[in-house]
Amino acid sequence: MDISTYYEEFQSEYNLAVFAVFFALFVVVFCAIRTIRDKKISAATRIFSLFLLTIILATPLYLFIVGPYSLKKDVDDKTMYLYEGVFEVVEISEGILHFDKAVFVFEDREYTLQCYKGDLQDNLITIGTYEGRIYYAENAARLMHIWIVDSLEK
Numbered sequence: 001m002d003i004s005t006y007y008e009e010f011q012s013e014y015n016l017a018v019f020a021v022f023f024a025l026f027v028v029v030f031c032a033i034r035t036i037r038d039k040k041i042s043a044a045t046r047i048f049s050l051f052l053l054t055i056i057l058a059t060p061l062y063l064f065i066v067g068p069y070s071l072k073k074d075v076d077d078k079t080m081y082l083y084e085g086v087f088e089v090v091e092i093s094e095g096i097l098h099f100d101k102a103v104f105v106f107e108d109r110e111y112t113l114q115c116y117k118g119d120l121q122d123n124l125i126t127i128g129t130y131e132g133r134i135y136y137a138e139n140a141a142r143l144m145h146i147w148i149v150d151s152l153e154k
Contacts, residue, residue: 032050070141071139082134
């Protein structure tokens with residue numbers, strides 16, 4: 001499988017995320033300046049407002065670091081791998097937004113990878129032993145693509 005499409009997808013996702021973080025920074029700084037300059041509100045209200053603005057800025061920064069930044073790191077470090085052979089899905093857990101998590105066991109190691117909800121809802125990934133190929137990003141801990149050739153459950 002050609003991985004250049006994943007690189008392009010990651011790069012566009014990263015660029016959009018950088019824009020979103022800078023936009024959030026601009027909005028928070030603007031609101032903070034307006035809050036500090038407003039003489040009609042009390043000091044306690046200002047402090048509380050600045051605290052809320054800090055939380056508002058911290059949220060997209062955190063999401064940027066665990067999402068697009070780690071994807072960009074996978075692209076830069078070339079830590080996207082393809083495993084081909086027998087693997088086992090030992091656990092599936094519900095996540096937030098568009099991702100669930102599944103625990104894969106192959107090469108005598110456990111990998112907890114984010115999977116798209118659609119893959120789990122369509123029963124593409126269920127608990128069991130399979131033969132096939134797994135394409136995953138290590139730093140982002142994301143399952144990029146899965147090919148199941150045969151189910152080894154009897």
